[in-house]
Amino acid sequence: MRMENATDSELIAKAKAGNENAFRQLVVRYQKKIFYLAYRMTKDKDAADDLAQETFIRTYQALGRFKENYPFYTYVYRICMNLSINYHRRQKLTLYESRTENWEQMLEQQGIFPESISTAEEKNLTKLEGEIDRLSPDYKAVVVLKFYENLSCEEIARTLEIPLGTVLSRLARARQKLAQALTKKEAADEV
Secondary structure, eight states: OOGGGSOHHHHHHHHHTTOHHHHHHHHHHHHHHHHHHHHHHHOOHHHHHHHHHHHHHHHHHTGGGOOTTSOHHHHHHHHHHHHHHHHHHHHHHHHHHHHOSOHHHHHHHTTOSOGGGGGGTTOOHHHHHHHHHHSOHHHHHHHHHHHTSOOOHHHHHHHHTOOHHHHHHHHHHHHHHHHHHHHHHHHHHHO
């Protein structure tokens, strides 16, 4: 039987057994659909091309976990959609950052930091970035993923492979540490 005539299930079984040509055939079969999906989401040919390639890379890497009773296209489509959504979040945040002069206000609007930081509105970006850089790696990771990557707490938990409660406690503790540090800097600046 020729690969072009094989069903998705047959190709997946062969690909899982190590047949790279079988996976290549799946890519050929769905690459245009995935590219057009990414293009519809991004309206950017280069971004769509990158997202389509990343979709198939991630699909290949996760092929061992793929359940054969699940439609392959739906699986690939979901991966592409997730990548596209993350792309949009990054683009939106970049655009928002470029329009925002007051980071503390932006962080409050993102729901990351308590309103008590609003008293430090005059603080500049450099001071806040410096304090974020001083956080321990565990705290810095949740702040960066929440703010820069705009991930939900659930997504952060999956990304870092830690419990959701740990994400929430680290985020709360990071908020507290940043608020304390900014308050100390503000007091020092007044002296």
